[in-house]
Amino acid sequence: DAKTTQPNSMESNEEEPVHLPCNHSTISGTDYIHWYRQLPSQGPEYVIHGLTSNVNNRMASLAIAEDRKSSTLILHRATLRDAAVYYCILRSLTGNQFYFGTGTSLTVIP
Amino acid sequence: EAGVVQSPRYKIIEKKQPVAFWCNPISGHNTLYWYLQNLGQGPELLIRYENEEAVDDSQLPKDRFSAERLKGVDSTLKIQPAELGDSAVYLCASSLGLTTEAFFGQGTRLTVV
Numbered sequence: 632d633a634k635t636t637q638p639n640s641m642e643s644n645e646e647e648p649v650h651l652p653c654n655h656s657t658i659s660g661t662d663y664i665h666w667y668r669q670l671p672s673q674g675p676e677y678v679i680h681g682l683t684s685n686v687n688n689r690m691a692s693l694a695i696a697e698d699r700k701s702s703t704l705i706l707h708r709a710t711l712r713d714a715a716v717y718y719c720i721l722r723s724l725t726g727n728q729f730y731f732g733t734g735t736s737l738t739v740i741p
Numbered sequence: 742e743a744g745v746v747q748s749p750r751y752k753i754i755e756k757k758q759p760v761a762f763w764c765n766p767i768s769g770h771n772t773l774y775w776y777l778q779n780l781g782q783g784p785e786l787l788i789r790y791e792n793e794e795a796v797d798d799s800q801l802p803k804d805r806f807s808a809e810r811l812k813g814v815d816s817t818l819k820i821q822p823a824e825l826g827d828s829a830v831y832l833c834a835s836s837l838g839l840t841t842e843a844f845f846g847q848g849t850r851l852t853v854v
Contacts, residue, residue, distance in 0.1 A: 663840060667845075672850075673847060673848075674745075674832050674834075674847050675784065675834075675845045677842040677843065677844065680842055724840070728774065728789055728797060729784075729786075729834075729843055731783030731785070
C-alpha cells in the first residue's frame with residue numbers, strides 16, 4: 632500500500648484556519664485519500680475523503696493537488712475540540728485497508 | 742444508529758492468561774477490521790474480514806492470536822496466552838463498501854501485568 636508523509640505536529644490559534652498537509656507521492660490511480668482524527672482515549676473518527684476533486688463537508692475541506700501527490704485538510708475555524716491527531720490515509724481498492732502512519736498532532740491554542 | 746460497539750472497554754490480565762475482545766459492527770457493513778494501536782503510534786491492521794471470510798490476516802500473530810466472525814456479523818479477537826508486549830488498544834472498525842469510510846469503535850485497552 633502507498634504511504635503518506637505528514638508533519639509530526641502543528642499548532643494553531645483558536646478560531647483561525649488550519650491547513651494540515653500530506654504527501655503521498657506513490658499514490659496509485661485507484662487510491663482514495665482519507666482523513667481521520669483521533670482524540671485521546673477515543674477510536675479514530677472519520678473526517679473526509681476524496682479521489683480527485685476537492686471535497687467539502689460540515690467538518691472540513693479536502694484540497695487535492697492536480698497530480699494527486701499531495702493533499703491538504705482544511706479546518707476553517709479551529710476550536711479547542713479540534714485538538715487531536717490527524718491521519719492522512721490512502722485506501723487501496725484492491726487492498727481495502729486503511730494504512731495509518733503516525734499522523735499530525737494538532738494543538739489548538741486558546 | 743448505533744456505531745461500532747466494542748467490549749470490554751478496559752481489561753487487565755496477568756501474563757500467560759487468555760483474553761477475548763468482542764466487536765459488533767454497524768448493521769449491514771460487510772467489511773470488519775481489527776487494528777492494534779500501541780501508545781503514540783497509529784493503528785496497525787491485524788485482520789480484515791469480508792463477511793465471514795478472513796481475507797487479510799498476514800499481520801496477525803497466529804501462534805497466539807485468533808479471530809472469528811460468525812455469520813458475518815459480530816467478531817471476536819482472542820489472545821492465548823497473553824504476553825506483556827500485547828498491552829495496547831485493540832480497535833475494531835467496519836465499512837460498507839470499497840469507496841466508503843470506515844467507522845471505528847472506542848477500542849479495548851488491554852494491560853498485561
